[in-house]
Amino acid sequence: MPYRVIQWATGSMGRTSLRRIIDHPDLELVGCYVYSADKAGRDAGELARRDPTGVIATDDIDAILALDADVVMHMPRITLPYDAMNANVARLLASGKNVISTAGFHYPPAQPDDHAAPLAAACAAGGVSLAGLGVNPGAIVERVTLAATGLCSRLDRIVINETVDASSMASPQFVFGLMGFGAAPDADITRGPLAAMYSALFSEVLYLAAAGLDDPVARIAPDHDVTIAPRTITLPAGTIAAGTVAATRWRWTATLTSGAEITLSILWTADPGLHPEDGRGHWTIDILGRPNIRLTVAIDEGDPAAPPSRALTDATVAVAIAGIPAVVAAPPGFFAYPAPPAFRARFPEHRR
Template sequence: MSYRVIQWATGAMGKSCLRAVIDHPAMELVGLYVYGEGKAGRDAGEIARRDPTGVIATRDIDEILALDADVVIHCARLAPPYGSHDAEILRLLASGKNVISINGYSRPSHWTGERRDALDAACRAGRTSLMAAGLNPGFAGEQLAVVATGVCQALDHVEVVESVDCRAVRNPDYVFRILGFGSDPAAVDAKDPAWGPASSLNGMYEEVLAAMAEHLGMPLHAVRTDHRVYPATEDLGVAAGTIPEGRIGHVNWRWNGIVDGQTKLTMSIHWWMEATHLDEPDPPLWRIRIKGHPGVRLSLDLEKRDGDTTATSAEQVAVAGAVINAIPRVVAAAPGLVTRPLATPFQADLAHA
């Protein structure tokens, strides 16, 4: 079976997904939405550094809505507040296109009220489904950590710790405004949900913990934040610019899932521009720490295939792989808001379609 795919946005992650769709024998690229005027009107193959595809990038949402497609890979960049991309996702779902998001929607049914009702209604109108994929959100908590609890007779606490070296991220607006680097730590309260980065991330990772809790059969009663920022110990020259000494050079985002008054789930994400404040100087991408009977400790890194000299990182390749492997699941799902299944493994028959 082949799948007709629209790629939405071509930032670093979106471009990796675009390449994966173009390269995959079971995927047919039928549309490409871009935000930048410089990309509009160009062939998708040119943007992806591939041969011409005949698919021309557009900034016209109506052109995308008019296309016949099985799924849209939604890779829009984080933007405060969380849910700021709902309007376009609602239109895509209602137009008859399933949607996979790499930035949230791990368990949108966690919410109550108008937002959930609108997403439900769009899925019903288009007979479509909405599901998250990607690494985190997507794989680390909702799949990997939950599966690792399968050896436990009793479960006390699950913690996912992610450590990401952000020095190579080039976009200044993303680094300094969206992620909060370079801000004055005395002038911001990282726990304030109105602070731009927190307003983008809190809802997203509350859904991650809600998805984990759903898989584990736990009633998630609350999510409490314990975010921390650390000042740079010296002037830091990074790809996006300069972070002066004393300004934020490391953020540790922490979300705690409360079950029956106790912290049962923790998502901890270190985004750093210097390693000074890390627990260890060269941490893996993820550490999963499960306290229970027995306890479990996992350490996981990603690496590129031997001989791959492209600028695409292993993480970018992995996001695209996670999305491609999720496409058959979201297309086959009953209409509605879908929590990602515990496993969406590589499928050899799909890879050789």
């Protein structure tokens, strides 16, 4: 029997997921939730540029809750504040539907109890699991990096740098809202609501990686900065005036109980030429210890006519959809893939 799937949201990520669901021989689309009134009432196949499916998109959450489904592919744009989506996700879980999200929920135990407890209660009530899956968060640190630490006999520090070229992005809401481009330099977005939202999201990466290393987080220190546009920069999403923010770097260092450190740095830029020092690849991973391990990870598009962002969208959706069997089969609660054979200072039976 195919897995019965609901697609939640049909932006660029959601439309890609919708196509993968429709095309997949082991998945059956049974519902489609949309945010805009002009999409509601249309066949999901039309939204995905596929043949009609008979599934009509709706903006009525009660109609979605009434459906019989194994899993909801939850793919809205990340929102401010970080917990703004929790209430709807809790309702989906309590209705007996597993949820796989690309918009957070990667490791809710990293959050305060008033954030995580209602989600855990909803999982228990519905007998289902909640999973945050994707590339970063979701795979680069928690799976790829941890697996590479298994080559070490001593681990001192991990440094992960991500560089995202936003020069072809077309969404003004994302570029000027969630990325913070175009902000006045005295607005100090590195200390405001945007910083709080990203700290909540990416702290889950650090806590989950620490759990995989069996070395709890002792503290996390932020160190964010912005790059000011030296000239006017025109993007598909709009214009960044000279003297305003053209790049944001979100960076955190987690010090673990052993004293080892994990630094996660994410650079979003309107022009990669402003950062000649960040030219090694989309992700660079430096694992320092004995021996040192260095990785470069690039996710790119083979079709030169395709938008550059398509490759990362494809990869994120692929990770989420590949997780459906494991999430549906998991016991109720928060789902996370088991850590790969990572560096461990002690064997499990001799934990600190």
